[in-house]
Amino acid sequence: xxxxxxxxxxxxxxxxxxxxxxxxxxxxxxxxxxxxxxxxxxxxxxxxxxxxxxxxxxxxxxxxxxxxxxxxxxxxxxxxxxxxxxxxxxxxxxxxxxxxxxxxxxxxxxxxxxx
Amino acid sequence: xxxxxxxxxxxxxxxxxxxxxxxxxxxxxxxxxxxxxxxxxxxxxxxxxxxxxxxxxxxxxxxxxxxxxxxxxxxxxxxxxxxxxxxxxxxxxxxxxxxxxxxxxxxxxxxxxxx
Numbered sequence: 001x002x003x004x005x006x007x008x009x010x011x012x013x014x015x016x017x018x019x020x021x022x023x024x025x026x027x028x029x030x031x032x033x034x035x036x037x038x039x040x041x042x043x044x045x046x047x048x049x050x051x052x053x054x055x056x057x058x059x060x061x062x063x064x065x066x067x068x069x070x071x072x073x074x075x076x077x078x079x080x081x082x083x084x085x086x087x088x089x090x091x092x093x094x095x096x097x098x099x100x101x102x103x104x105x106x107x108x109x110x111x112x113x114x115x
Numbered sequence: 116x117x118x119x120x121x122x123x124x125x126x127x128x129x130x131x132x133x134x135x136x137x138x139x140x141x142x143x144x145x146x147x148x149x150x151x152x153x154x155x156x157x158x159x160x161x162x163x164x165x166x167x168x169x170x171x172x173x174x175x176x177x178x179x180x181x182x183x184x185x186x187x188x189x190x191x192x193x194x195x196x197x198x199x200x201x202x203x204x205x206x207x208x209x210x211x212x213x214x215x216x217x218x219x220x221x222x223x224x225x226x227x228x229x230x
Contacts, residue, residue: 004157035218035219037221043203043223043224044221044223044224045205045207045221046221047218047219050217050218091157093158100211101146101148101163101165101171102160102173102174103148103158103160103219104160104174105157105158105159106157107155107156107157108156108157
């Protein structure tokens, strides 16, 4: 089964600066999808960005971009121009296409944005 | 458009009691999911339903049963609650196209405590 690793339990960033949240994954499949979700203190899970394993370009959504390095099996989330509202837990997740309903999540990174 | 709704929001059970968590989505999604989230961990998949009338086990199915009542509704039942089932439970749904599933949309969660 696939495995997701987020090695940073907590991160701090100054408001308006960029921050990178790390995610590595382990799979033997060639076809898979990678996702990032945000969980604010209110508890809901908010989808941020998706990267398919065959996508040639890194995914971008507004201030979020995904630094996808397939050979290294990493899918780091980059948040540009951090805002106080970005303070939250961030989860990396992955599903393999041969069983695309089985999504596995990392343990998460708590991001704190300092004013 | 409510998205994914869950009831109840909070529940306290005594060991051995049973209860059903309800989930409904109004996005016409084929796939629905139940997860649990424990402190310091990401979400873990309990069960999923790829389409109406089908259900499959996820990573941690023991102690749970599910019912896909119709396309909109997917319930999770605890027949005999145990303290180890104290957790936050999330329901989610996703669209599918040509067998691939896309990003999952989550409900607000149910905080369950078993004493």
